[in-house]
Amino acid sequence: MTKTLEGAEGLRSVPALLHRNATQFADAPAYREKEFGIWQSWTWSQALEEIEALALGMIDLGVAEGDFVAVIGRNRPRLYWAMMSAQMCGAIPVPLYNDAAAEEMAYTLGHCGAKYVVAGDQEQVDKVMEIQDQLPQFEEMIYLDPRGLRKYDHEKLRSYEQVQHNGRAKRETLMAEMKARIAKLDYDSTAVMLYTSGTTGNPKGVVLSNRNVIETSRTSSEFDGLRQTDDILAYLPMAWVGDFIFSVGQALWTGYCTNCPESPDTMMTDLREIGPTYYFAPPRVFENQLTNVMIRMEDASRLKKRMFDHFMAHARKVGPDLLDGKPVGLMDRLKYKLGDLLVYGPLKNTLGFTRVRVGYTAGEAIGPEIFDFYRSLGINLKQLYGQTEATVYITAQPDGQVRSDTVGVVCPGVELKINDTGEVYYRSPGVFVEYYKNPESTADTKDAEGWVATGDAGFIEPDTGHLRIIDRAKDVGKMADGSLFAPKYVENKLKFYPNILEAVVFGNGRDECTAFINIDLTAVSNWAERNNIAYASYQELAGHPQVLATIQSHVEAVNRSVAEDEMLSGCQVHRFVVLHKELDADDGELTRTRKVRRKKIEEKFHDIITALYDGSDQISTVTEVTYEDGRKGAIKATLEIRHAMVQPVATRMAAE
Amino acid sequence: MLDQADGYTTADGRKIGPVVMEMKNITLRFGGVEAIKDISFDIREGEIRAIIGPNGAGKSSMLNVISGFYVPQEGQVFYQGQPRPPMKPFQVARQGIARTFQNIALFEGMTVLDNVMTGRLTHMQTGLFWQSMWKGKAEEEETANREVAEKIIDFLEIQAIRKTPVARLPYGLKKRVELARALAAEPSLLLLDEPMAGMNVEEKEDMSRFILDVNDEFGTTIALIEHDMGVVMDLSDRVVVMDYGKKIGDGTPDEVRNNQDVIDAYLGVAHD
Secondary structure: OOHHHOOOOOOOOHHHHHHHHHHHOOOOEEEEEEEOOEEEEEEHHHHHHHHHHHHHHHHHHOOOOOOEEEEEOOOOHHHHHHHHHHHHOOOEEEEEOOOOOHHHHHHHHHHHOOOEEEEOOHHHHHHHHHHHHHOOOOOEEEEOOOOOOOOOOOOOEEEHHHHHHHHHHOHHHHHHHHHHHHHHOOOOOEEEEEEOOOOOOOOOEEEEEHHHHHHHHHHHHHHOOOOOOOEEEOOOOOOOHHHHHHHHHHHHHHOOEEEEOOOHHHHHHHHHHHOOOEEEOOHHHHHHHHHHHHHHHHOOOHHHHHHHHHHHHHHHHHHHHHHHOOOOOHHHHHHHHHHHHHHHHHHHHHHOOOOOOEEEEOOOOOOHHHHHHHHHOOOOEEEEEEEHHHOEEEEEOOOOOOOOOOOOEEOOOOEEEEOOOOEEEEEOOOOOOEEOOOHHHHHHHEOOOOOEEEEEEEEEOOOOOOEEEEEEOOOOEEOOOOOEEOHHHHHHHHHOOOOEEEEEEEOOOOOOEEEEEEEOHHHHHHHHHHOOOOOOOHHHHHOOHHHHHHHHHHHHHHHHHHHHOHHHHHHOEEEEEEOOOOOOHHHOOEOOOOOEOHHHHHHHOHHHHHHHHOOOOEEEEEEEEEOOOOOEEEEEEEEEOEEOOOOOOHHHHHHO | OOOOOOOEEOOOOOEEOOEEEEEEEEEEEEOOEEEEEEEEEEEEOOOEEEEEOOOOOOHHHHHHHHHOOOOOOEEEEEEOOEEOOOOOHHHHHHOOEEEEOOOOOOOOOOEHHHHHHHOOHHHOOOOHHHHHHOOOHHHHHHHHHHHHHHHHHHHOOOHHHOOOEHHHOOHHHHHHHHHHHHHHOOOOEEEEEOOOOOOOHHHHHHHHHHHHHHHHHHOOEEEEEOOOHHHHHHHOOEEEEEEOOEEEEEEOHHHHHOOHHHHHHHHOOOOO
């Protein structure tokens, strides 16, 4: 690929794109944030002024080229600006997960040797203060929300406003320096460093260049026809590559408006008020919303409930076809129109999806019922498959080819191949530069020709070209009899039941599969209330015999469905326990992006796993839990081991 | 004891000013019942002052004397150096005193925002005519007051329930809304009647945090009544202990904790 084909001339860095937007879309809204009950907004030219002021202030503070500037906080325009200001200084922004505990932060801050930190509020400032002794490189911290910080020792603390004020005051003297630094940025300079959530071991710092970010933003924006007038809601962690691409990369490339909610609790209200046209959410968010809708419909009047059920049934029948542009009869179309007037329209409005033109979900498999529910309402919800190392995009579903069981076709500019073990490899302009200070891992992941191993096992459907992902390649194992073991495949099927929040399936190298199950408190407690079942705690509800019986029926239904797939029929769950606590990232059982950490769980609950295989009927256990403030406690419980019915797998045995 | 007339600085760096309110030999009777017997104490500017005591000790009566709702039969209340005459509630509010109630007294049918806005009432100047016209001065005034209300909503982190009718809220949040309404008046003296009664540990921790933050950020003087000894000892600068209408202790939490009369009142004494 020659350089002339890439990007547009003069638009080879994030600051360059920002300058273009500030000229071309000067008066168009660039950022909105709800604060003090009102949506405050900034146009592109105002944003540029703010960002420049901060960048000049940073230079004044001593931020040098190549320095790492960590950004920690919830999604706020000023923190996005801080990332761009850092880029203008020639420094490298490193957004970190704001819900990470201080020790986790100590690792990442220490690893990149961040000299400067931009913190959202007192909570983040406290965390960095707590660990600053372990950070020899750390120099200064800039904080955004001054609340509670007035009496702090300001030796190493600066307020965001103060830094901007200094920047504005010294604009004349420092402007030349900043311009020179911006001019040095090209397609190969680092745009951002993002830490992967670290399903195994320590997080790795993924270095992404301007080429990665801008090329990916360009091709993906064209793929989905994103427009300058689009609106997005930025509410997912800033440290996540997706948020960086949606709220910085694509936002700058197309010039659309990034909206930030008032607080995490008001996200749903803010979503409704903004009505984004381009929306991303992990399956979990869609699941929660659907659960809430269903719960509220249970409480609705009879007439409304009947109307909802009737028209939803119709929507399921014809909605997805209408969205895909397939032929639908006139009567069905008219009925759908009526349904839109009475049910779908108001429902979409309540959910905040009225204006959604392009919606994506990714990260985990989404339940077909959930996926179809949103699509049948006429929301263009699609799936994509990507990872930090690819600057998000590997495959995505084009309009009109959307299915719940695939992750789409290869994105423009991406090449895909599957090796003999079934692992998926890709090569694209978005392929990351390297893992920071970790050449071994870089070499393990990316070969000399630029092919990157995804770590996922999957296959390409021959007739459609769609990619299907089965599981993490390293999690795919063999059962004792040599048949395939794909835990995630079974877990996803289990998790599609609203009552089940999380499931972990064991069975690698063993002759039978077993599972841990977490109930979904929202769904199950609502059921309990409806059926007059009293309970005092999560633990008690999770151990209730009727709950266990319901979960058992789900497990058995999954077993029937798993048995249909000849290759994976050995993965049926023979025994399971419903856990007494929710698996939690604070206890190290999940990653911050809520993916299951199998090793940790196997170690921590080894007594329960043993009991699942030694024929016991119950197991008494003590589990350590960590509260949000870092204190530790313990939960004692006696768990019942349930046996689930399995389908015979005689055919496969005979074939061997 | 602390006798610096012009105030002092606490260990955590807060400035405590001179005395703002002084109770001198207060006695309050309801018919034949003596609810408060000859009590004297003072409240300094910027401090968190707690009144504690067992049930029926006369704490709420004392708070009502401070707020001016009860006029004591004997003794005198001095506010900002002046002896205080009997007053109407709105006059008390104008003096910069706001309070919350033990049994939440919010407008249940109104939204959180509307409830907080009622706290701004003393700051509204325009009359009925302009308010009903809803133009010019009245509109500006409402905007300015709404801004203050929103800052307090932000401060107490109740943005998510801004438009929710109070009746739909759980107890702990109602308590917080009540605090928000009291704060909306921008009081110089804030009276809290059992702000943590009926709360679980987490809600208590939140509320304690907010009380400290209010004192810290706005420099508001706070007088509070509380049952939970642990909370009181952690929060307050000085504590008055009452029992059967009498003052049995007064001083820093440590002094009070080691006071034999206080220990007896809380733990009981053996009667031979």
